[in-house]
Amino acid sequence: MLxxxxxxxxxxxxxxxxxxxxxxxxxxxxxxLVKEYEIKFDSEQIVVGDEKMADAVFQAGVKLxxxxxxxxVDTSRVIDITENEIKLTLxxxxxxxxxxxxxxxxxxxxxxxxxxxxxxVCSGCPGTPLPEHLFLPVMMSYAKEPLIDILIPGSLTEVxxxxxxxxxxxxxxxxxxxxxxxxxxxxxxxxxxxxxxxAGESSATELGTLAICNDRYMRASDSHMIPxxxxxxxxxxxxxxxxxxxxxxxxxxxxxDPIIGGFGGGPEGAAIVLTAAIILSTAVYNVDMxxxxxIHNKYVSVSTKEGMWLNSVVGRAFGQNAPLALLADxxxxxxxxxxEILYEAxxxxxxxxxxxxxxxSLGATNGIYPNxxxxxxxxxxxxxHAVHAAKMTPDxxxxxxxxxxxxxxxxxxxxxxxxPFNEVYNMKTITPxxxxxxMYHKVKDDVASMGLNFLT
Amino acid sequence: MSxxxxxxxxxxxxxxxxxxxxxxxxxxxxxxxxxxxxxxVIDVLRQGLKVVGxxxxxxxxxxxxxxxxxxxxxxxxKKIEPELEKQDITEGPSATIVLAxxxxxxxxxxxxxxxxxxxAAGFTxxxxxxxxxxxxxxxxxxxxxxxLIGLSSLLTTSLPFAEEVIKQLGDRxxxxxxxxxxxxxxxxxxxxxxxxxxxxxxDAGSAVNVLQGLL
Numbered sequence: 001m002l003x004x005x006x007x008x009x010x011x012x013x014x015x016x017x018x019x020x021x022x023x024x025x026x027x028x029x030x031x032x033l034v035k036e037y038e039i040k041f042d043s044e045q046i047v048v049g050d051e052k053m054a055d056a057v058f059q060a061g062v063k064l065x066x067x068x069x070x071x072x073v074d075t076s077r078v079i080d081i082t083e084n085e086i087k088l089t090l091x092x093x094x095x096x097x098x099x100x101x102x103x104x105x106x107x108x109x110x111x112x113x114x115x116x117x118x119x120x121v122c123s124g125c126p127g128t129p130l131p132e133h134l135f136l137p138v139m140m141s142y143a144k145e146p147l148i149d150i151l152i153p154g155s156l157t158e159v160x161x162x163x164x165x166x167x168x169x170x171x172x173x174x175x176x177x178x179x180x181x182x183x184x185x186x187x188x189x190x191x192x193x194x195x196x197x198x199a200g201e202s203s204a205t206e207l208g209t210l211a212i213c214n215d216r217y218m219r220a221s222d223s224h225m226i227p228x229x230x231x232x233x234x235x236x237x238x239x240x241x242x243x244x245x246x247x248x249x250x251x252x253x254x255x256x257d258p259i260i261g262g263f264g265g266g267p268e269g270a271a272i273v274l275t276a277a278i279i280l281s282t283a284v285y286n287v288d289m290x291x292x293x294x295i296h297n298k299y300v301s302v303s304t305k306e307g308m309w310l311n312s313v314v315g316r317a318f319g320q321n322a323p324l325a326l327l328a329d330x331x332x333x334x335x336x337x338x339x340e341i342l343y344e345a346x347x348x349x350x351x352x353x354x355x356x357x358x359x360x361s362l363g364a365t366n367g368i369y370p371n372x373x374x375x376x377x378x379x380x381x382x383x384x385h386a387v388h389a390a391k392m393t394p395d396x397x398x399x400x401x402x403x404x405x406x407x408x409x410x411x412x413x414x415x416x417x418x419x420p421f422n423e424v425y426n427m428k429t430i431t432p433x434x435x436x437x438x439m440y441h442k443v444k445d446d447v448a449s450m451g452l453n454f455l456t
Numbered sequence: 457m458s459x460x461x462x463x464x465x466x467x468x469x470x471x472x473x474x475x476x477x478x479x480x481x482x483x484x485x486x487x488x489x490x491x492x493x494x495x496x497v498i499d500v501l502r503q504g505l506k507v508v509g510x511x512x513x514x515x516x517x518x519x520x521x522x523x524x525x526x527x528x529x530x531x532x533x534k535k536i537e538p539e540l541e542k543q544d545i546t547e548g549p550s551a552t553i554v555l556a557x558x559x560x561x562x563x564x565x566x567x568x569x570x571x572x573x574x575x576a577a578g579f580t581x582x583x584x585x586x587x588x589x590x591x592x593x594x595x596x597x598x599x600x601x602x603x604l605i606g607l608s609s610l611l612t613t614s615l616p617f618a619e620e621v622i623k624q625l626g627d628r629x630x631x632x633x634x635x636x637x638x639x640x641x642x643x644x645x646x647x648x649x650x651x652x653x654x655x656x657x658x659d660a661g662s663a664v665n666v667l668q669g670l671l
Contacts, residue, residue, distance in 0.1 A: 023520065024520055027518070027520040073562075129612040129642070155612055155613070157612050157613065163613075163615075163616045164613045164616075165559075165560065165614070165616045165617065166559065166560025166561065166611055166613040166614045166617070167559075167560050171613065202613070203613070204560060204561075204611050204613055204614070205560075229562065230563075230565060235562070259519075259565055260515070261512070261515050261518050261519060262518065262519045262565055263518075263519060263520055263565075264518075265518045266515055266518060269518075297515070297519070297569070298513070298515075298659065298661075300641065306515070366641065367641070368641065368642065368644060369644070
């Protein structure tokens with residue numbers, strides 16, 4: 001890890017390069033590394049069991065981090081790091097954290113294969129626009145699910161009927177109100193100490209993070225998020241968030257969105273980019289954990305074969321070489337009230353649990369519509385625990401995943417976005433409506449018939 | 457195997473598919489000096505570019521290659537344009553679009569893809585970049601005499617600034633001068649209808665048809 005002051009110095013004094021030249025250099029370097037390390041995406045082997053390839057991805061990622069550094073777009077300069085700094089960073093990065101307070105706290109581990117611990121299940125609706133009237137009930141639907149360990153808020157998009165604008169004064173009010181309502185949701189569910197992951201989701205700038213740096217909103221036991229810009233870039237807004245976290249005691253997490261088909265190239269290059277971004281953000285941002293979120297250039301969703309493979313190979317790469325706490329987003333094409341979202345949830349849960357990852361929640365309809373609910377979060381967690389209990393090998397997990405894939409692959413070109421929360425849940429009791437519950441039971445029975453023994 | 461009878465045309469096609477700048481530009485020079493039909497030259501450039509675009513869709517090739525190929529097409533067109541003028545030929549959709557990520561949004565990649573696809577389809581594209589204020593977007597659209605304004609946002613909290621573009625166009629009596637199209641991760645068809653945009657662009661692949669439908 002570097003001190004924030006050293007980071008700022010390098011951001012001002014590092015080597016100058018035009019952004020477009022940096023992008024093309026990244027592409028060429030990734031192409032070279034994919035060939036050199038013989039990394040190959042296999043659409044029939046989504047859960048990666050190939051230890052050699054995972055090692056190759058890790059080594060290529062280290063090389064890319066050294067070659068490229070992190071680009072500061074506001075200064076057009078590169079924040080370079082050395083090999084020794086990478087080694088030290090990975091050595092001192094947290095391997096075990098207690099998130100939340102008291103009886104509601106949970107342990108978040110840097111996972112390794114065969115460590116005997118299932119993932120820590122985060123759930124909520126990251127990036128999803130929620131109007132005021134839905135915010136509290138939606139959050140309550142997650143807080144009420146006992147298998148959900150930690151909670152991530154949605155984005156409050158209006159305050160007193162006014163739309164929240166990026167960088168405007170309402171971002172301050174929105175993030176504070178977000179935290180007040182999430183806290184209320186947790187209290188009503190009898191889980192007041194639950195960890196709030198990525199607090200301040202309603203703001204895209206440092207304003208929101210600064211606004212909630214107070215025990216009334218974001219506690220030391222919660223976390224806030226510092227994105228890496230795609231690919232391997234940062235700017236003053238992101239570094240201001242790093243500075244905010246420098247002397248505020250809450251946890252910090254990166255957010256990394258490698259684009260499959262973008263400047264890293266295909267899934268293989270994107271895997272190298274993601275690996276490098278995890279390393280660079282651990283060093284430059286000094287974060288405690290990482291949210292990884294691969295984006296398919298056509299379908300966006302993480303539930304594509306390319307997206308799941310990428311998560312799996314990178315999870316295994318770190319699990320074998322340098323364990324870190326990695327929480328993978330699980331964004332789906334379909335929305336609540338559809339069978340497809342449940343199958344997508346199952347596939348993602350199998351892939352993540354089998355790949356040394358934690359989850360950073362489902363994101364229904366890729367975070368576009370408020371068509372989300374706690375029930376699909378429950379199902380995700382049930383699949384995680386069933387897969388863990390079964391002690392599946394990567395090949396067994398992969399075989400099950402491929403069966404489930406057939407149940408939702410048709411939805412990418414014409415997604416069924418489902419229904420908004422208030423049409424799938426009873427708004428007074430905050431419980432799933434009968435049709436949604438029936439659908440859940442039907443899909444659960446179907447997945448069980450494919451060979452997964454649910455614990456409950 | 458050769459697809460074209462004329463060797464120079466074949467070289468242009470092969471060069472575009474392989475994105476080899478020197479080969480394409482020198483073959484275009486040869487084609488012009490040999491007096492080949494300029495429309496045939498443009499057509500073969502497009503055919504080569506389409507191969508790159510199709511490969512991008514299939515994830516055989518990637519964004520940087522799409523951008524390089526679109527830039528190469530523009531370079532080649534610069535050589536051809538004087539000949540078009542000399543022969544008084546009007547070519548392509550003749551539409552100009554300004555593209556921008558609206559205020560507060562700094563996500564470039566979707567807009568980059570769209571720009572490359574539109575250039576390939578023959579649009580004149582002015583990419584204004586990211587975090588652009590409504591006033592500046594409109595001022596640039598006027599300056600470039602654009603027909604279309606394309607707005608992109610990945611952030612829900614930046615969407616109000618897209619509405620501001622449409623509002624300002626009305627306030628400045630310019631609403632009829634430009635067609636406004638919106639796309640990006642945070643944009644939905646319902647939102648476009650709500651704020652009075654002229655069209656919704658689901659992705660870069662469908663954008664060409666959407667825009668051509670507006671002209």
